[in-house]
Amino acid sequence: MRILLIEDEARLAGFVQQGLVQAGHVADVAATGPEGLERAATTSYDVILLDLMLPGQNGFEVLRNLREFGLDGVPVIILSALSDTPHVIRGLDAGAVDYLRKPFEFDELLARLRAVERKRGSPEAAVLRLADLELDPIHRSVTRAGQPLTLTNREFALLDLLLRNAGRVVTKTRIAEKVWDVDFDMGSNVIEVHISQLRRKLDRAFPDRPPLLETVVGHGYRLVGSPTASL
Known part of the structure; x- marks a missing residue:
């Protein structure tokens, strides 16, 4: 939140x-x-x-x-x-x-x-699912293909934001607004670093599964996949 x-x-x-x-x-x-x-x-x-x-x-x-x-x-x-x-x-x-x-x-x-x-009764509390990915915001747990993922607090907040906007591009500006504080330096590469770390845990750790995290060059990032539940 x-x-x-x-x-x-x-x-x-x-x-x-x-x-x-x-x-x-x-x-x-x-x-x-x-x-x-x-x-x-x-x-x-x-x-x-x-x-x-x-x-x-x-x-x-x-x-x-x-x-x-x-x-x-x-x-x-x-x-x-x-x-x-x-x-x-x-x-x-x-x-x-x-x-x-x-x-x-x-x-x-x-x-x-x-x-x-x-x-x-906020959707903030609902379990989020996309393809074989599942995020529980209340218990702060994430799994892919049934395997638990260990995320930092920032990575968890970033994945939560992307899941709530699955299929839509989330800009760097919106990520800064929702995941970082008001003093965030938009000139830094902190977001890119966290995206890279999240991609490593989310996609590269599952080479037999379709990648979920996409970079839309010049625009931002999005999660893609077949939703298994309404977000």
């Missing part, structure tokens, strides 16, 4: 962002209410993690403005040290889908994120 964390405490923001990335998510950080709103308005996020005590605009104002901007379809989980019941009720009534009191265990945050996926 691509997640926006709106949190002004730099140490906590860094810890949460690092943990989300290690868990295979893409995580951007905004330190103020207005910055968070700007990022939410210009980038497509799957979930927003929102502190309440923010400079510029507090979390309740951010929630109200998200509704006014037509962004209230993005699930918001409040992360706040304001743990009394009235604040929890106010946050949920303002549109948040969950409220996690600080301090919290990071594993609990990951569990809340998985719960949001399930509650939304």
Whole structure:
């Protein structure tokens, strides 16, 4: 998932962002209410993690403005040290889908994120299949021809994106947006390196199987094959 964390405490923001990335998510950080709103308005996020005590605009104002901007379809989980019941009720009534009191265990945050996926009935949680390839986003497992593949978090996120767009070309720009953070250097060859590593594990390791990953020169990359289930 691509997640926006709106949190002004730099140490906590860094810890949460690092943990989300290690868990295979893409995580951007905004330190103020207005910055968070700007990022939410210009980038497509799957979930927003929102502190309440923010400079510029507090979390309740951010929630109200998200509704006014037509962004209230993005699930918001409040992360706040304001743990009394009235604040929890106010946050949920303002549109948040969950409220996690600080301090919290990071594993609990990951569990809340998985719960949001399930509650939304989102295709994000569905097992993806193409030909003899299968990816389970919840259990974070990948198999080809019944054999498990060991992927890094970036490779997993890249394959997930390509599978969700099977048969369609995915541009380098879109890969950078969905798999890397907002500070990604488009002039680097990082994406090409990860594509090469993914191709080695996905295709070259199965020489008796048709290749699935194609490079469309000048455009991007795509997965090809006969789908065995609806994506």
